[in-house]
Amino acid sequence: MRLVITDDYMEMSRKAAEWIAGEMKQKPGLVLGLATGSTPIGMYKELIEMYRKGQIDFSQVTTFNLDEYVGLHPEHPQSYHAYMWKHFFSHININKEHVNIPPGRFENEKDVCSRYDEKIKKSGGIDIQILGIGRNGHIGFNEPDSSLSIKTHIVNLALETIEANSRFFPQKDEVPKQAITMGLGSIMEAKTILLLANGRDKAAAIAKTLMGKVSTQIPASLLQLHPNVTMIMDKEAACFVTENKHVREWSFAYQSEGIG
Numbered sequence: 001m002r003l004v005i006t007d008d009y010m011e012m013s014r015k016a017a018e019w020i021a022g023e024m025k026q027k028p029g030l031v032l033g034l035a036t037g038s039t040p041i042g043m044y045k046e047l048i049e050m051y052r053k054g055q056i057d058f059s060q061v062t063t064f065n066l067d068e069y070v071g072l073h074p075e076h077p078q079s080y081h082a083y084m085w086k087h088f089f090s091h092i093n094i095n096k097e098h099v100n101i102p103p104g105r106f107e108n109e110k111d112v113c114s115r116y117d118e119k120i121k122k123s124g125g126i127d128i129q130i131l132g133i134g135r136n137g138h139i140g141f142n143e144p145d146s147s148l149s150i151k152t153h154i155v156n157l158a159l160e161t162i163e164a165n166s167r168f169f170p171q172k173d174e175v176p177k178q179a180i181t182m183g184l185g186s187i188m189e190a191k192t193i194l195l196l197a198n199g200r201d202k203a204a205a206i207a208k209t210l211m212g213k214v215s216t217q218i219p220a221s222l223l224q225l226h227p228n229v230t231m232i233m234d235k236e237a238a239c240f241v242t243e244n245k246h247v248r249e250w251s252f253a254y255q256s257e258g259i260g
């Protein structure tokens with residue numbers, strides 16, 4: 001794993017965007033796995049800015065989002081469909097046909113999940129998967145459990161996730177209790193993973209992810225088994241990690257080599 005520690009959220013967002021832009025220049029038909037939530041908003045802003053300056057072109061890029069709330073219509077303001085168009089897709093030249101987000105409303109759970117996995121496969125697989133991390137160590141909506149699903153599936157959200165995400169809803173009881181999420185299989189099959197984290201409330205999850213045992217109780221810890229993971233985080237999120245001298249030296253060594 002490569003670890004890049006930044007001074008603040010802005011720097012984290014800029015570094016992430018610069019890296020993605022660099023990859024897009026090398027492979028214009030990049031397949032990007034995308035996340036929602038507060039963490040990647042700054043990165044999306046930076047990418048939009050680069051697009052406006054004519055530095056990057058999304059016309060050949062394909063995207064797959066990690067997850068969506070079950071039951072929400074794409075036009076529901078708190079749906080991840082609405083989030084993605086508001087914060088990113090409406091501002092760039094992405095082809096609508098290349099945008100994939102799991103549907104929150106469907107008739108047949110099995111069909112909708114297997115179709116999503118099939119589509120990812122048909123695209124050639126995800127080149128770069130962007131991840132945020134939950135305070136409980138979830139990635140996508142793969143919540144801590146005694147076992148984890150490999151494929152796209154429906155999940156009951158953990159109480160702490162409902163609690164954390166209630167900040168986006170007018171009332172806490174409006175937060176959906178279930179989500180459809182990409183499984184650990186598609187995430188782990190991504191060629192490169194870029195995990196972003198900021199803020200002190202992510203510090204414990206980050207420490208367990210990097211320094212703890214690999215456990216389904218901390219889904220992000222499985223990333224220790226992936227050959228190509230870069231984590232960009234601000235110093236607040238890294239605060240427990242940087243207390244560890246060994247990890248501190250290791251991360252600084254990577255920073256001086258640069259990322260990508």
Ligand code: F6R
Nearest residue numbers: 035036037038039132133134140
């Ligand atoms: C969102 C997602 C989640 C979030 C995580 C952190 O698509 O998959 O795993 O990345 O809950 O959310 P924020 O960034 O709001 O702290």
